[in-house]
Amino acid sequence: MEEPTSFESLGLSKETLQALSKKGFEEPTSIQRSCIPTVLQEQIDVVGQAQTGTGKTAAFGLPILESIDPDNKTPQALILAPTRELALQVSEEISSLKSTRKIEVAAIYGGQSIGLQIQKLRRGVHIVVGTPGRVIDLIDRKALHLNNLSFVVLDEADEMLNMGFIEDIERILQSTPEQKRMLLFSATMPRIIMNLAKKYMGEYRHIVAEKAKLTTGLTDQIYFEVREGDRLDALCRIIDMKPEFYGVVFCRTKIDADAVAGRLQNRGYDAEALHGDITQAQREKILGNFRKKNITILVATDVAARGIDVQNLTHVINYTLPQNPESYVHRIGRTGRAGKEGTAITFISPFEYRNLCFIQKIAKTSIRRQELPKVQDIIDMKKDRIRDDISHIIEEEKYRDFRELSNELCQGRDPLDVVAALLQSTYAEELNESNYRDIKQISVDRQGTTRLFVAKGRKDGMSKRSVVEFIEKQTSTPGSRINNVQVYDAFSFITVPFDDAEAILLTFKKMKQGRKPLVTRARK
Numbered sequence: 001m002e003e004p005t006s007f008e009s010l011g012l013s014k015e016t017l018q019a020l021s022k023k024g025f026e027e028p029t030s031i032q033r034s035c036i037p038t039v040l041q042e043q044i045d046v047v048g049q050a051q052t053g054t055g056k057t058a059a060f061g062l063p064i065l066e067s068i069d070p071d072n073k074t075p076q077a078l079i080l081a082p083t084r085e086l087a088l089q090v091s092e093e094i095s096s097l098k099s100t101r102k103i104e105v106a107a108i109y110g111g112q113s114i115g116l117q118i119q120k121l122r123r124g125v126h127i128v129v130g131t132p133g134r135v136i137d138l139i140d141r142k143a144l145h146l147n148n149l150s151f152v153v154l155d156e157a158d159e160m161l162n163m164g165f166i167e168d169i170e171r172i173l174q175s176t177p178e179q180k181r182m183l184l185f186s187a188t189m190p191r192i193i194m195n196l197a198k199k200y201m202g203e204y205r206h207i208v209a210e211k212a213k214l215t216t217g218l219t220d221q222i223y224f225e226v227r228e229g230d231r232l233d234a235l236c237r238i239i240d241m242k243p244e245f246y247g248v249v250f251c252r253t254k255i256d257a258d259a260v261a262g263r264l265q266n267r268g269y270d271a272e273a274l275h276g277d278i279t280q281a282q283r284e285k286i287l288g289n290f291r292k293k294n295i296t297i298l299v300a301t302d303v304a305a306r307g308i309d310v311q312n313l314t315h316v317i318n319y320t321l322p323q324n325p326e327s328y329v330h331r332i333g334r335t336g337r338a339g340k341e342g343t344a345i346t347f348i349s350p351f352e353y354r355n356l357c358f359i360q361k362i363a364k365t366s367i368r369r370q371e372l373p374k375v376q377d378i379i380d381m382k383k384d385r386i387r388d389d390i391s392h393i394i395e396e397e398k399y400r401d402f403r404e405l406s407n408e409l410c411q412g413r414d415p416l417d418v419v420a421a422l423l424q425s426t427y428a429e430e431l432n433e434s435n436y437r438d439i440k441q442i443s444v445d446r447q448g449t450t451r452l453f454v455a456k457g458r459k460d461g462m463s464k465r466s467v468v469e470f471i472e473k474q475t476s477t478p479g480s481r482i483n484n485v486q487v488y489d490a491f492s493f494i495t496v497p498f499d500d501a502e503a504i505l506l507t508f509k510k511m512k513q514g515r516k517p518l519v520t521r522a523r524k
């Protein structure tokens with residue numbers, strides 16, 4: 001165990017210590033312990049890598065605040081972030097740490113009045129937090145002068161040095177003085193990006209908190225195998241099983257995010273979509289409502305994957321598998337933050353099992369398989385909730401206004417029947433088993449193969465050999481890939497690699513011929 005270190009021992013000023021205790025930060029996190037003294041006392045560049053939700057913002061924000069000269073009203077630090085929401089959040093976190101010192105922090109990003117931002121810059125700011133596009137725009141308009149910078153920070157550094165942003169970053173760095181220090185922070189730092197980053201730094205130190213892990217141990221990581229058409233029902237089941245569900249559902253595209261949010265709303269869930277096609281004012285309103293828990297389900301694209309800090313989220317759901325391991329790490333990092341526990345759930349189709357293995361390997365994590373909750377589990381849970389709610393109402397005597405009506409209803413009737421009728425009128429929908437669609441669990445073995453059911457057997461004159469030939473002929477799958485052929489009287493089973501299975505199923509689906517496809521995936 002490392003010795004606990006206090007914020008006092010890190011060389012921070014009295015004002016800062018006051019701000020920290022006001023914010024309720026009792027002890028520095030690991031990355032804060034190593035970064036704060038390095039940035040304060042040593043004249044070198046820093047790459048700070050630590051798991052999501054472990055206070056990287058304060059790790060660079062605090063020493064920068066200490067280094068600002070309030071009398072010099074020009075930008076002394078520029079912090080760049082990949083999304084507008086993150087730029088705003090980082091500027092707010094840093095403002096909340098400045099205490100009584102007269103330091104101006106400006107958030108500048110697209111989708112907001114540039115005029116107001118220019119005015120703010122004219123009045124003099126010390127720290128600028130922004131997204132690259134708007135920063136360039138303001139440099140070009142001669143409203144933002146970076147010649148006095150002491151620090152440039154790339155928050156989510158690996159993303160900022162990725163293809164989408166690298167040209168913008170190059171351009172911005174050209175407007176900054178040679179002498180400044182570079183601070184790069186992220187939970188992930190792939191080697192290829194790290195090599196690129198070296199080009200932009202002088203002498204630097206790579207500080208890594210907890211080298212062995214990219215994800216935090218606070219988050220339980222689970223995956224479910226779900227068929228494409230069952231994803232929404234599976235999601236609803238997960239939400240239904242957790243009355244206090246408060247989470248982000250990540251989708252691959254803006255269209256998916258809109259569709260999933262819309263369908264959840266239709267089913268009565270308080271969900272909203274968040275993605276880049278929504279106006280900025282609306283984006284901020286939605287995130288604000290989510291932070292206030294006015295809505296509890298945010299259906300988002302990767303625009304919300306990095307850096308966004310919403311306290312106490314119970315869940316992150318990957319409605320579709322993230323494109324790469326880094327995206328997985330950042331998405332699930334929206335829960336399990338600041339010492340709180342969380343659950344991360346990923347939906348995969350059997351064909352994605354290998355991708356999931358790759359993510360586990362690179363993210364150095366383990367994701368365990370679970371079965372979806374059964375309909376009966378959800379109904380039992382809902383009945384428990386009704387029992388609790390009713391007991392609560394009785395204990396608190398909240399029913400008084402209804403006594404008269406109750407009395408009327410019970411006249412000449414068995415009160416038991418009246419209560420049952422009330423339950424029927426209120427909960428019939430929710431507790432009716434047939435309102436829940438059947439979700440078929442698909443099972444695939446771990447060797448990457450799928451077992452297929454062939455509706456032809458001995459009675460059709462099939463031998464092992466003719467089953468193989470039949471599939472070969474109909475689908476052009478090489479016979480060498482068809483294994484474990486078992487022939488029964490009315491049907492057969494074959495085992496083929498995932499990708500072949502998908503192709504075979506597709507071919508038979510296309511054949512149709514007014515009857516059921518001849519080959520289907522075998523259910524266990």
Ligand SMILES: Nc1ncnc2c1ncn2[C@@H]1O[C@H](COP(=O)(O)OP(=O)(O)OP(=O)(O)O)[C@@H](O)[C@H]1O
Pocket residue numbers: 024025026027028029032050051052053054055056057058186187306307308309333334337338
């Ligand atoms: N020393 C501390 N004690 C308690 N809470 C802290 C401490 N440092 C930071 N926090 C809080 O922890 C939360 C996460 O911090 P932050 O957003 O900086 O994490 P991060 O490491 O940047 O995560 P990500 O990789 O997702 O960007 C914030 O709400 C922050 O206020």
Ligand SMILES: [Mg+2]
Pocket residue numbers: 056057155307
């Ligand atoms: Mg961060």
